[in-house]
Structures are given as C-alpha cells and as structure tokens.
Amino acid sequence: QSVLTQPPSASGTPGQRVIISCSGSSSNIGRNIVNWYQQLPGMAPKLHIYSNNQRPSGVPDRFSGSKSGTSSSLAISGLQSEDEADYYCATWDDSLRGPVFGGGTKLTVL
Amino acid sequence: DVQLVQSGAEVKKPGESLEISCQGSEYGFSNYWIGWVRQTPGRGLEWMGFIYPGDSDTRYSPSFQGQVTISADKSISTAYLRWSSLKASDTAIYFCARREWLQSPFDHWGQGTVVTVSS
Numbered sequence: 001q002s003v004l005t006q007p008p009s010a011s012g013t014p015g016q017r018v019i020i021s022c023s024g025s026s027s028n029i030g031r032n033i034v035n036w037y038q039q040l041p042g043m044a045p046k047l048h049i050y051s052n053n054q055r056p057s058g059v060p061d062r063f064s065g066s067k068s069g070t071s072s073s074l075a076i077s078g079l080q081s082e083d084e085a086d087y088y089c090a091t092w093d094d095s096l097r098g099p100v101f102g103g104g105t106k107l108t109v110l
Numbered sequence: 111d112v113q114l115v116q117s118g119a120e121v122k123k124p125g126e127s128l129e130i131s132c133q134g135s136e137y138g139f140s141n142y143w144i145g146w147v148r149q150t151p152g153r154g155l156e157w158m159g160f161i162y163p164g165d166s167d168t169r170y171s172p173s174f175q176g177q178v179t180i181s182a183d184k185s186i187s188t189a190y191l192r193w194s195s196l197k198a199s200d201t202a203i204y205f206c207a208r209r210e211w212l213q214s215p216f217d218h219w220g221q222g223t224v225v226t227v228s229s
Contacts, residue, residue: 002154044220045155045216047217050214092212096171098160102154
C-alpha cells in the first residue's frame with residue numbers, strides 16, 4: 001500500500017550483516033535522493049541516512065546506504081542489539097509533489 | 111538543540127473538531143518547512159502536508175487536501191494541524207517534522223501526538 005516497497009521484516013544475529021531493500025519508481029527514487037529513518041519502539045522516527053549514503057552526526061559507520069536506479073538499500077554491518085528498530089526509506093515523489101515512505105522493515109536481532 | 115514539541119494526546123468523538131500543535135525552538139522557525147506525517151499500523155507513515163511559516167505557503171498531499179487544515183503562527187514558533195469533523199479513521203499518531211527545503215529530509219521530528227477518535 002505504501003509507494004515505496006520494503007520487506008516487512010529482517011533479522012540477524014549479533015555481528016552479522018543485514019541489508020534492507022527499498023524499491024520505488026522513476027517518479028521517486030529514480031530521480032531523487034533517498035533517506036532512511038530509524039524508529040525505536042514508542043519513539044518518533046529519526047533521520048539515519050540522508051542523501052542516499054550520508055550519516056548524520058552520531059550514527060555509527062556500521063550503517064551505510066546506497067542507491068541504484070529505482071532501488072535503494074540500507075546495510076547494517078556488525079549488527080548490535082540496539083539496532084533493533086523499524087527502518088523506513090523515504091524520498092521525494094515528483095508526481096505527488098511530496099515525500100513518500102516505504103512501509104517499514106522491522107529489524108530483529110536474534 | 112533543535113526541538114519540536116507537540117501537544118498532548120487527545121480522545122475525541124466522531125464529528126468533533128480538533129487542533130494539535132507543534133512548537134519549534136532553538137532554530138529559525140520561520141525559515142524551515144514544517145510537515146505533518148500520519149502513522150497508522152495499516153498504512154505506515156504518510157505525508158499530509160507542509161507549511162513554510164515565513165510566508166504561510168502551504169502544500170497538501172492530495173489524500174489529505176480538504177480533510178485537514180495546516181497553519182502556523184511564526185510569532186510563537188508554532189504550527190497547527192486542524193480537523194473540523196473527526197472520523198474514526200483519523201485515529202493515528204501524528205508527527206510534525208521540519209525540513210530545510212521541500213526536497214530535503216525531515217531532519218528533526220516532534221515526539222508525536224496520539225489522536226483517538228471513538229464513540
């Protein structure tokens with residue numbers, strides 16, 4: 001139902017590398033930068049990756065973002081228990097003339 | 111530090127009106143767009159609209175045009191989201207968030223306002 005498509009869930013054990021995908025179209029990801037938000041339980045979303053692959057101050061370098069064509073990915077290496085959260089991709093949509101979000105991926109650290 | 115502080119949780123009946131607020135501090139409130147985002151379990155995060163407090167330029171998502179009204183009072187660094195007649199389907203968490211220009215990311219978010227509409 002969301003404009004951008006993410007897997008509903010992802011998981012890994014501590015220390016593993018996990019990748020979360022985000023698929024869009026030519027009117028959104030294909031033409032615009034992608035941002036990723038982390039939402040911890042009961043909290044507001046927080047900007048985690050911006051401009052496809054930039055980390056705000058304070059975000060560990062274990063997190064990295066990439067974009068290719070109409071898709072984007074968030075990679076988390078050296079998975080830690082505190083990484084357990086919902087992750088949302090977002091971008092601008094030229095047809096909507098506004099931001100669009102993915103449906104969110106719930107990351108579980110086993 | 112930049113802060114966006116939202117008004118508290120609301121419980122309303124269908125047909126009632128409601129206005130929630132979002133007060134910014136520690137930055138030039140007039141110079142950043144404030145957006146409103148709805149979060150529900152079924153539909154996830156949805157952008158509702160923006161306002162630029164400096165000149166009250168307002169943009170709405172087609173899904174929310176005519177359903178809500180966004181306004182701002184730059185003299186008190188506060189943005190508002192208003193419903194004239196609530197529906198049960200308006201039950202959600204509402205976040206305000208700021209962005210420097212329309213296509214930049216939401217770099218700071220309010221804590222969210224839970225709105226419950228039930229008879």
